[in-house]
Amino acid sequence: MARGLELLLSAVLLAGLYAMMAYGLGLIYGVLRIVNLNHGGMIMVGAYLGWYLHERAGIDPYLSLPIAAVVGFATGVVIYGGLVRYLPRGPAGGVQSLLLLFGVWLVLRNVAYLQFTGNDQAIRTDYSTKAVVVLGSALSLNRLIVFALAALLLVALDLLLTRTYLGKAIRAVAQNADSCRVAGIDVERIYTFTFGFGTALATMAGLLLGTLFPFNPTFGAGELLKSFVIVVLGGLGSVLGTAVAALILAIVEVFAILLLPAYLTGAVGFVLLVLVLIFRPGGLFGQRVLG
Amino acid sequence: MMRGPKPSLCSEVTMQRRSGSFPLALAASLLAAAACKQSTPEKSSATAAASLPDKIVIGATLPLTGAEARIGGFYKEGYELAFEEAMKAGGILVGGKRIPVTLQLLDDTTTQATAVSLADRLINVDKVNFLLGTYSTALVQAQSSAAEQNRIPYVNGGGAATAIYQQGYKWIFGLLAPVELLADAIMRWLDIQQKSGKLPKPSIVAVVWENTSHGKDFRNGVSEFAKSHPGDYQVVLDEAFELNAKDFSALINAVKAAKADVLLVDAHLPDYITMQRQYVTEGMCNKVLSYGARGSEKQAADALGQKNVNYVLSAVWWNSQLGSKGLNKHFVDIFRAKYNRQPEWYQALGYETARSLFTAIEQADSVDREAVRAKLASMEIESILPGGKLRFPAEKGQQAHNPFVVQQNMPDGSAPIVYPPDVANAAGVAPRPDCKG
Numbered sequence A: 001m002a003r004g005l006e007l008l009l010s011a012v013l014l015a016g017l018y019a020m021m022a023y024g025l026g027l028i029y030g031v032l033r034i035v036n037l038n039h040g041g042m043i044m045v046g047a048y049l050g051w052y053l054h055e056r057a058g059i060d061p062y063l064s065l066p067i068a069a070v071v072g073f074a075t076g077v078v079i080y081g082g083l084v085r086y087l088p089r090g091p092a093g094g095v096q097s098l099l100l101l102f103g104v105w106l107v108l109r110n111v112a113y114l115q116f117t118g119n120d121q122a123i124r125t126d127y128s129t130k131a132v133v134v135l136g137s138a139l140s141l142n143r144l145i146v147f148a149l150a151a152l153l154l155v156a157l158d159l160l161l162t163r164t165y166l167g168k169a170i171r172a173v174a175q176n177a178d179s180c181r182v183a184g185i186d187v188e189r190i191y192t193f194t195f196g197f198g199t200a201l202a203t204m205a206g207l208l209l210g211t212l213f214p215f216n217p218t219f220g221a222g223e224l225l226k227s228f229v230i231v232v233l234g235g236l237g238s239v240l241g242t243a244v245a246a247l248i249l250a251i252v253e254v255f256a257i258l259l260l261p262a263y264l265t266g267a268v269g270f271v272l273l274v275l276v277l278i279f280r281p282g283g284l285f286g287q288r289v290l291g
Numbered sequence B: 001m002m003r004g005p006k007p008s009l010c011s012e013v014t015m016q017r018r019s020g021s022f023p024l025a026l027a028a029s030l031l032a033a034a035a036c037k038q039s040t041p042e043k044s045s046a047t048a049a050a051s052l053p054d055k056i057v058i059g060a061t062l063p064l065t066g067a068e069a070r071i072g073g074f075y076k077e078g079y080e081l082a083f084e085e086a087m088k089a090g091g092i093l094v095g096g097k098r099i100p101v102t103l104q105l106l107d108d109t110t111t112q113a114t115a116v117s118l119a120d121r122l123i124n125v126d127k128v129n130f131l132l133g134t135y136s137t138a139l140v141q142a143q144s145s146a147a148e149q150n151r152i153p154y155v156n157g158g159g160a161a162t163a164i165y166q167q168g169y170k171w172i173f174g175l176l177a178p179v180e181l182l183a184d185a186i187m188r189w190l191d192i193q194q195k196s197g198k199l200p201k202p203s204i205v206a207v208v209w210e211n212t213s214h215g216k217d218f219r220n221g222v223s224e225f226a227k228s229h230p231g232d233y234q235v236v237l238d239e240a241f242e243l244n245a246k247d248f249s250a251l252i253n254a255v256k257a258a259k260a261d262v263l264l265v266d267a268h269l270p271d272y273i274t275m276q277r278q279y280v281t282e283g284m285c286n287k288v289l290s291y292g293a294r295g296s297e298k299q300a301a302d303a304l305g306q307k308n309v310n311y312v313l314s315a316v317w318w319n320s321q322l323g324s325k326g327l328n329k330h331f332v333d334i335f336r337a338k339y340n341r342q343p344e345w346y347q348a349l350g351y352e353t354a355r356s357l358f359t360a361i362e363q364a365d366s367v368d369r370e371a372v373r374a375k376l377a378s379m380e381i382e383s384i385l386p387g388g389k390l391r392f393p394a395e396k397g398q399q400a401h402n403p404f405v406v407q408q409n410m411p412d413g414s415a416p417i418v419y420p421p422d423v424a425n426a427a428g429v430a431p432r433p434d435c436k437g
Helices: A002-032 A039-057 A065-082 A090-116 A141-163 A165-175 A177-182 A187-210 A221-234 A239-258 A262-279 B014-018 B022-039 B069-088 B112-124 B137-149 B179-195 B213-227 B249-258 B269-281 B298-304 B326-339 B345-364 B369-378
Strands: A131-134 A137-140 B056-062 B092-094 B097-099 B101-107 B130-132 B154-156 B172-174 B203-210 B233-241 B262-266 B288-290 B312-316 B380-382 B389-391 B405-408 B417-419
Touching: A002 A039, A002 A137, A002 A141, A002 A165, A002 A187, A002 A221, A002 A239, A002 B249, A039 A065, A039 A090, A039 A187, A039 A221, A065 A187, A131 A141, A137 A141, A137 B269, A141 A165, A141 A187, A141 A239, A165 A177, A165 A187, A177 A187, A187 A221, A221 A239, A221 A262, A239 A262, A239 B249, A262 B233, A262 B249, B056 B069, B056 B112, B056 B345, B069 B101, B069 B326, B069 B345, B092 B345, B101 B112, B112 B130, B112 B137, B130 B345, B137 B154, B137 B172, B137 B213, B154 B345, B179 B213, B179 B262, B179 B288, B179 B312, B179 B405, B179 B417, B203 B213, B203 B249, B213 B233, B213 B262, B233 B249, B249 B269, B269 B298, B326 B345, B345 B369
Parallel strands: B056 B101, B056 B130, B130 B154, B154 B172, B203 B233, B203 B262, B262 B288, B288 B312
Antiparallel strands: A131 A137, B092 B097, B312 B405, B380 B389, B405 B417
16 A cells, blocks of 8 residues: 555656656647647757756756746747748648757757767756655655646646736637637737747756766657657647656556556556557547637 | 887778768778778688788777667777787787788667678678677677678677577677676675675565566566575566656556565666656665666766665676786776776777777787687687686687676765675675665
């Protein structure tokens, strides 16, 4: 029983991590219908940004989050304005956007190699190995903070999308961009904002991941794959679905060790993905559009 | 006495790829590669001195970018040091004269397909005389088949998995002893501690390994030792994990439930750091803890804090503390003179790999591939590797079986050798004094 509780708490914390990774990817796909392959690249950028600010300027990684958000947003706006906006929309632009954003990722990765070499880096703070005892289980303080931030972001995203004019405009554009133009919504501006916002989320997620794991310029590839599983599982375009899918995936992975060898637990998520695609192709939360 | 020739353009081709503007470096690389192609010596007919080439070109790839770039860079340092030393002597002595030797080094980007295609290019387009190996088991394994198919001596110091050497290949020679011996060395140190009453009998052992051939060999080493010492060791947990995992809590939970005295893990550096962070956070403390070949790296101490890596055991193929006399001292001295820091085992293996090939060429007194292969197969030379001798035993698939040196991290930041006893400069500590209760 105690072990079950410990595993459940671990799964909940892991879910926070997974949700953080996936929000940005889900948001951009939901609105622009573009699979942002550079999501992995921005996760890597976020990790290095947090490390750089911590090592060089002594800024705590959590205090660096606003800086990561600004840098990520600005980078996203530049990538959208300079590259993505020229792609054809809809299914016709699918392959081009994949290739283009994969290219951007490769550029970022190689810049990181030139700047930081291929050495593994890690962010170490005074609380890197601190634990908090919850229900008799020692839980990593870092992971608790990441979980709290993921939950906070979920609420903030939900409020943004449902309670603000900007959020309503984003949802409207996601549903039908042409009608929005007729109604006077500046669709290009919404696209630019969404791409920037999604990229900022990826950068912040990367910074938070950097506080937990060592990283090098290849960092972000595995995270992108897992984010993709979560986004598809939750239903493309659904923020709440993303959070719930992250929880489901984490629970399945963590509890799988009771039945499977540990090295197979990582594959469980992909099996789940295949099953969902076969039996519920729209994801667990159907075809909901943002919020 | 011959003067050493100018540094070879060919050997510098890929070094340029790491710095400066990429297009410029690419253009330079292409031009230089073309030049190399023209100046590469034709395959010599071995015995006749008159047909000796003007220079010997040895090809190699290393992961200079990609996931293994850091270690690839270390091997490059070892290779370059060996070539520089050979050139200072005027080259390799063949047929009574010193022939310049150059390294044609390419970046395999830590990908198997690139490693294989570049090896093929080095053999069939650039027509190098011999090959030195790349780093990491996966790349060496992939590349070894290209060398075997083309019947060219391939000496590597970067592939440890026994699977590479169990394929019946004749042209592949490995300096890295198998990882089973790594586990065996740690177990032997444990045995000394147990016999002196510092560890319980039987000791409860948990073995956790990365799901790679490296990890499997480690696990085999532990279980074989435990089987050969019935009643002394009881392996109660035997679990593999996937590389670069994001959460080890379930696994650590299982280790905790096993109530093991000894936790032996085989992991690469990123997984070592992630797992040890969670291990410490959970407040765990086994009497003995090892992460296989990892443990003493400065990066780990930086990432985890010194107190969180204290008393971790690690076993490596070479250690600079061996360098107080003979060949080892010579190697450490010339390395420090060139790079102004202490070498790690990666550079040592790179240096020794190149040196063993040079020695085989000199012993063969020829650049004939079959003659050099035969000399490598029968070679037994003084070596910087632990044990002091290097040979490639046929019964082990031409993989060297030198012993490992076991180190233990100490609170002052040092990591003295604790095993084998003939080279140990500390006894080691067991059980860990920092465990509460």
